[in-house]
Amino acid sequence: MSIYQDLLNRKTKICVVGLGYVGLPIALEFGKYFDVIGFDIKEDRVALMKAGEDPSKELDRSAFEKKSIQFTSNPDEIINASFYVVAVxxxxxESRVPNLKPILGASKSVGNILKKGDYVVFESTVYPGCTEEDCLPILERLSGLKLGKDFKLGYSPERIVPGDKTRTLTKITKIVSGSDAEALEEIAKIYDHILEEGIHKASSIKVAEAAKVIENTQRDLNISLMNELSMIFDRLNIDTKEVLEAAGTKWNFLKFYPGLVGGHCISVDPYYLLHKSKQLGIDPQVIAAGRRINDGMPSFIAKKAAQMLIENGKNPGNCKALIMGVTFKEDVADIRNSKVIDLYKELTSYSIHVHITDEHASPNEVAHEYGVSMVDSISSDYDLVIVAVGHDKYKHMNISNYKSITNENPIIIDLKGIYDKETWEKAMTYWRL
Structure with a gap:
């Protein structure tokens, strides 16, 4: 009997290790058809999920209904599963070196209870080789079992995009891979059971790992080109958005836009590939250059803001600024690797007094992760307002809204290009990337 059939017949369970933006949706989707154990080391998060609440605020309560799932933070309770999905x-x-502690810790938790016939599938984004070279030895050492003879291994990279209500888990083609042909077929059948778009079978675990890490590296490089172009066009005194709109009329022009590149994927994944490349004695030029450009955008924007204040006859040290938005993308609560925090720090280096507001973000999380306090209420005397995130609420704000919160002769910096340049320039000093 295959593990797929055993899961269908409720003879064993799936355990999802790590219940964040990736793990929780997978656990709940599996819970429609199989018995599932959802494991997370954070007891406060587990308590919320037991009450039918998503700590990440991506899923509503209905997503928890009619699911065969138990949530736990006790590692002893995951031994009753046979198919383990690691999604930490x-x-x-701080040195931009891959932090493997969570995935290695999860490997230890699973290795301690691994049994003959079990499967372990990793979903976390890693560099090619990590699953077999870093995680597998832990599984074998702690369990005393051998891959192939006693258990199977797989890798199926996550592709969930926070805030995307269209391309949800079941509507995304899933890459799957396995340690041998049998593992690949069983893993494919299990995942395919919950998907509408089906699966793509990679020829090896390393191929699947590489496919995932280059998806976001490609996006990072495309955005870095737009950011570099925005710096060039700013010196030429031409509007980047207008240039891109004109170029975009060509059928094969790829539509990317400049901006802050944060989050848990695009600003992180390239460093995994850079790390592995350097281990191999290769010094990637293009990938590294893209990262330098995107990491340097907060400094570029802050310098531009200070220059604009001076041009408006204001001393930056006597000015007050408001940053609107701190999450890494629009209409989500996710603040991981938010480059808005870097912008905040760059602005304060010019002695500008800076406030941050964002109704989507948790003030406690922002304070805990970055040591920065968000304002409880917006003032009415800002010299500078930076719209850093394109939240839907901000898109509907008008010139009168901004005049009500600013001093005379204010500056509006629109990093997402959500306002009409011609209209806004007539009312105040306006600039966008």
Whole structure:
């Protein structure tokens, strides 16, 4: 009997390790058809999920209904499963080196209870080789079992995009891979059971790992080109958005736009590929250049803001600024790797007094993660307002709204290009990337 059939017949369970933006949707979707154990080391998050609440604020309560799932933070309770899905976060440290602690810790938790016949599938974004070279040895050492003989291994990279209500988990083609032909077929059948768009079978685990890490590296490079162009066009005194709209009339022109590049994927994944490349003695030029450009955007924007204040006859040290938006993208609560915080720090280096507001973000999380306090209420005397995130609410604000919160002769910096330049320039000093 295959593990797929055992799961269908409720003879065993799936355990999802890590219940964040990726793990929770997977656990709940599996829970429609199989018995599931959802495991997370954070007890406060588990308590919320037991009450039918998504700590990430992506799913409503209905997503928890009619699911065969138990949530736990007790590692002893996951032994009753046979198919383990590891979906813990993989980020970078302050030196921009891959932080493998969460995925290695999850490997230890699973390795301690791994049994003959079990499957372990990793979903976390890693560099090619990490699953087999870093995680597998832990599984074998702690379990005393051998891959192929006693258990199977797989990799199926996550592709969930926070805030995207159209391309949800079941509507995305899923890449799957396995340690051998049997593992690939069983893993494919299990995932295919919950998907509408089906699966793509990668020839190896390394191919699947590489496919995931280059998806966001490609986006990072495309955006970095737009950011570099925006710096060039600013010196030429031409509007980047107008240039891109004109160029975009050509059928094969790719439509990317400049901006802050944060979040848990695009600003992180390239560093995993850079890390592995350097281990191999390769020094990637293009990928590294793209990262330098995108990481340097907060400094460029802050310098531009200070120059504009001076041009308006204001001393930056006596000025007050408001940053609208701190999440890494519009209409989500996710603040991971928010480059808005870097912008905040760059602005304060010019002695500008800066406030941050964002109704989507948790003030407690912002304070805990970045040591920055968000304002409880917006003032009426800002010299500078930076619209950093394109939240839907901000798109509907008008010139009168901004005049009510600013001093005389204010500056509006529109990083997402959500307002009409011609209209706004008639009312105040306006600039966009």
């Amino acid at each position: 976060p993989t980020d970078i440290d």
